[in-house]
Amino acid sequence: MSIRQFQAQRMHAPRDFQSIENSPVCVEIGAGKGKHALLFSRQHPHLKLIAVERTREKFIAMQKQHQLEGLPNLKPLHADAIPWVVHALYPNQVQQFFILYPNPEPHNPAQRWLNMPFFEFLISRLHSNGTVTLASNIPEYIDEAEQQLQNIWKLPYEKQVIAQDSARTHFEIKYLERGELCQQLIIQKPENYLTRFDEFQPLQGKNMQTSIEKSDVE
Template structure:
């Protein structure tokens, strides 16, 4: 599959965008109601996680539960992940990305994460030896991602079957209870891996006249 270059400079910032510090962080894309984000931050108090969810209802639920539990190392964001990443993240800043059970886009495969030009930009934000965890209950989605890793992105990875008692997300619980096969790819960025965005600095809110309705939660 031929993938064109991502047009990062054209991205408008999410509404109510806030600049973040250039420090090592983890990022979860499509965090839903925040089950994994809250668990991860509780189990890893030394790591900072930014959990991004585009859907307002789910983001509000995550934000509310975070207020109850109070993990100091979690920041919840209500925004589209792509413009947020372009405006917020620095090159080689992220230790780990989590993309757990993304929309499989059955009618538009070009919108799957590893098929998008944006994936190259995402790799530029990942530290060397950093990892991307991609989980799905759809075997064809995982198989296609493997093919893209081998033929387009040239990245090493491990393919794992997710344990039947795993409970990281509400979707994961539902799929495993139904007896579905859940798998994940642990993708690693090698040393000296290069992208065309390695010197691209975050836009930090420039071009903020966004037409979207997302808002941002910061704690």
């Protein structure tokens, strides 16, 4: 399976986009109601976490809980993760990405995270020796991701079975209570790992589409 190059410069900024400073950060994609984000932020007060959620109802629930707990190192964000990453994050900025129990996209496998051209861009934002944690209760999803890591992305990883008493997300609690096998891949970016986006700076809310189309005509 070959994967085309991601067209980062064509990505529109999320609504109400705000840029961030170029300092170390952790990012959770699809943070839901924020259970893992709040837990992680309490356990790692020295790390800053941006928890991105696209669904408005889930984001509001996370925001309310964050306001109650007042964790200064957590920033909930209502946005579509892909354009936000392109517009906000700098190369080698992210210490850890978390993608916990993503939609398995049973009818559209091209939209699974490691099948998307965007995954190369995501890795370009990751610091050397930084990690991506990908968790799923679907063995076939994990197996396919392993194959992509070996054959396409050439990235080292560790495969782990998630403990029965783990409770990082509402989905994780539900799946483990059912007796389902939950697994995760801890994917690491080696030093000197190269992508085609290593020099690509964040768009910071700019829409590059017009200028690109103009240059194509010229």
